Amino acid sequence: MTELGPVAWPPAPIRTERLVLREPEARDRTAAIELLASPEVGTYLGGPRPRDELERTIPGAPGRRPGLFIVDLDGAMIGQVMLTRDTGHLRQAAGRAELGYLFLPRAWGHGYAGEACAAALDWFAGALPGEPVVLATQTANTRSMRLAAKLGFTEEERFEAYGAEQWFGVWSPATPSA
Numbered sequence: 410m411t412e413l414g415p416v417a418w419p420p421a422p423i424r425t426e427r428l429v430l431r432e433p434e435a436r437d438r439t440a441a442i443e444l445l446a447s448p449e450v451g452t453y454l455g456g457p458r459p460r461d462e463l464e465r466t467i468p469g470a471p472g473r474r475p476g477l478f479i480v481d482l483d484g485a486m487i488g489q490v491m492l493t494r495d496t497g498h499l500r501q502a503a504g505r506a507e508l509g510y511l512f513l514p515r516a517w518g519h520g521y522a523g524e525a526c527a528a529a530l531d532w533f534a535g536a537l538p539g540e541p542v543v544l545a546t547q548t549a550n551t552r553s554m555r556l557a558a559k560l561g562f563t564e565e566e567r568f569e570a571y572g573a574e575q576w577f578g579v580w581s582p583a584t585p586s587a
Contacts, residue, residue: 416536418475425528428521430478430490433471437479440486440513441467449514453550455571480512480525487521488512490529492542499545499570501577506533506542508580510556517552523559530560534582541581548574 423430433441442463444450451457476493479486491509508530512522533542544562546553554576562578569575 416475418473420532420536423478423528423532425524427482428525428528429481430525430528430532431481433474433477433479433489435470437471437486438467438469441489444486444488444511444513447514450511453547453553453573478525478529480516480521482516482521486513487516488525490525492529492533499575499577501566501568502543502545506537506540508542508544508560522556526556526560530580539582541579543577543579545575545577547571548576 419432422432442460445458445463445467446460448457476491478490478492480488480490489511492506493509494504494506508526510522510526516522530542533540543565544557544560546557548554548567557576557578560580562580564576565579566577567574568577
């Protein structure tokens with residue numbers, strides 16, 4: 410059993426036309442720190458995390474985190490996709506599988522997020538047939554809103570949280586992904 414339920418973890422790496430979705434490795438540490446410390450990445454997530462804190466807290470060898478895929482382009486981490494059961498940060502997502510994603514700014518605008526998220530959702534649909542996935546994003550995050558629509562998420566509700574309007578959507582395996 411994992412955070413995703415009765416799913417064997419980790420799955421074999423998932424390969425797309427340009428990307429590999431895989432488990433975290435020690436070589437990803439520098440990119441992970443860059444990702445979490447990025448002001449651009451943190452814009453809709455409460456701001457960047459302090460680099461010195463990340464240097465202290467991110468281990469040299471990653472632990473196993475069911476549902477976390479590193480997005481690898483040509484042997485280097487460019488982002489991550491998470492499919493996890495919500496841990497209570499939003500009441501709307503409680504107990505449901507939730508999609509999250511973060512990409513380095515240099516990877517933005519190339520379609521990598523759509524490609525990686527679609528592959529992760531396809532894997533999820535095969536691993537847990539019929540189970541929906543939810544996604545929350547700030548409505549001000551227009552890139553994330555476009556990606557949610559492209560992936561086939563449909564709006565369930567909008568609400569205020571974390572000082573901003575949030576969009577909450579659901580994806581069903583019957584809904585075609587991008």
